[in-house]
Amino acid sequence: MTRAFNFCAGPAALPTTVLERAQQEMADWHGKGLSIMEMSHRSKEFVSVAEKAEQDLRDLMQIPGNYKVLFMQGGASSQFAMIPMNLLRGKSKADYINTGQWSKKAIAEAKRYCDVNIAATAEGSGFCSAPAQNELNLSADAAYVHYCPNETIGGVKFDYIPETGDVPLVADFSSSILSEEVDVSKFGMIYAGAQKNIGPAGLCVVIIREDLLGEAIDGTPTMFSYKVAADNASMYNTPPSYSWYLAGLVFEWLKEQGGVAAMAEINQRKAKKLYDYIDGSGFYANPVAKNNRSIMNVPFTLKDDALDKTFLAESEAAGLLNLAGHRSVGGMRASIYNAVPEAGVDALIEFMAEFAEKNS
Structure with a gap:
């Protein structure tokens, strides 16, 4: 499995x-x-x-x-x-x-x-x-x-x-x-x-x-x-x-895992990777003020929201599940809680980069 x-x-x-x-x-x-x-x-x-x-x-x-x-x-x-x-x-x-x-x-x-x-x-x-x-x-x-x-x-x-x-x-x-x-x-x-x-x-x-x-x-x-x-x-x-x-x-x-302090280090690292990619991509955006960005829930939008359904279908096919944003706001959201491994964030960033390159 x-x-x-x-x-x-x-x-x-x-x-x-x-x-x-x-x-x-x-x-x-x-x-x-x-x-x-x-x-x-x-x-x-x-x-x-x-x-x-x-x-x-x-x-x-x-x-x-x-x-x-x-x-x-x-x-x-x-x-x-x-x-x-x-x-x-x-x-x-x-x-x-x-x-x-x-x-x-x-x-x-x-x-x-x-x-x-x-x-x-x-x-x-x-x-x-x-x-x-x-x-x-x-x-x-x-x-x-x-x-x-x-x-x-x-x-x-x-x-x-x-x-x-x-x-x-x-x-x-x-x-x-x-x-x-x-x-x-x-x-x-x-x-x-x-x-x-x-x-x-x-x-x-x-x-x-x-x-x-x-x-x-x-x-x-x-x-x-x-x-x-x-x-x-x-x-x-x-x-x-x-x-x-x-x-x-x-x-x-x-x-x-080393307790909450150790998890906080991992969580900060996961979030920084994802936000840094979003900010530098030119294809994705996060609307939240930088000092108020969550390290657990990362919403983001695509350059063209007409691509949202394609993004979700292809990400699911790639084994990246439940990336749809909340129904009240739309867009995407990656919740990267304690149990989401750093490898999952790496895989998400890799997929996002490939998707952006194909659809730019």
């Missing part, structure tokens, strides 16, 4: 060695005679898998002891509602920074529960940049400040962590978690859908400071309470156990 290079934005590429190990353990996990997906989530075997996954994530991200790590269902989209439900804590306002599609969705959901102050927006740049710190109009009475450090669709990345004073900073790290080091202590809460850099869809990781637990608004469903999740070790109900297990395998793989 030959593995293609998968540039999908999510569900995204998983490390081949992780898939192979999961395949080996599929029918018989560690000699138990059953698959881990058939196992009780309360068994000592699965609890050991869950606890190791959490500890490995804590090690990788150097998560302080006063933060809870939750493994939840519903993806990042459920968090859009759960955040105001849990973090308003008697206040009626929250600040949001709008840098694209996922910011917009978070804002729309938050408006169901509180007054939303748009602290800054990148609409004026066509969502091709991120607002600077001095452009943020933050509210002194906000319950929290929410932003998306890396917008998957537009390929826009903040090049700084917003300073919010005593107001908790909440961040949607779905498409950039574990891609480079981050100081968790600067955040009240970090959350990330798993299907980009952690594992398969169906799981969302929440990292939340303990002092933010326990003040959910009246009427919050039990399943939507972070405190309930924390008090029950993410097992108030049956969790997405197989996704949790696979996430644990990915965390082990990341440790074997």
Whole structure:
């Protein structure tokens, strides 16, 4: 079997060695005679898998002891509602920074529960940049400040962590978690859908400071309470156990690669190669401000968009999959997450060069 290079934005590429190990353990996990997906989530075997996954994530991200790590269902989209439900804590306002599609969705959901102050927006740049710190109009009475450090669709990345004073900073790290080091202590809460850099869809990781637990608004469903999740070790109900297990395998793989710092070096190198080629090609273009270019999601356009369908057909035939841009913006997008090897980026650049030469 030959593995293609998968540039999908999510569900995204998983490390081949992780898939192979999961395949080996599929029918018989560690000699138990059953698959881990058939196992009780309360068994000592699965609890050991869950606890190791959490500890490995804590090690990788150097998560302080006063933060809870939750493994939840519903993806990042459920968090859009759960955040105001849990973090308003008697206040009626929250600040949001709008840098694209996922910011917009978070804002729309938050408006169901509180007054939303748009602290800054990148609409004026066509969502091709991120607002600077001095452009943020933050509210002194906000319950929290929410932003998306890396917008998957537009390929826009903040090049700084917003300073919010005593107001908790909440961040949607779905498409950039574990891609480079981050100081968790600067955040009240970090959350990330798993299907980009952690594992398969169906799981969302929440990292939340303990002092933010326990003040959910009246009427919050039990399943939507972070405190309930924390008090029950993410097992108030049956969790997405197989996704949790696979996430644990990915965390082990990341440790074997040298951890987040080592992955960041590789990711920077992959992104630089691709951006340097695009910028120098004369055939392709990237619209994002250079200081805000994502190292995970690289959108690009062709000189003539009439060639888009041909590009996609030929790239797929060459084993380069899922390069179509998001339906809301068109063009192309290469998502080069941790599990996309450098050889995949090299193969993509080689294909792009050949395609440009044929069609110039």
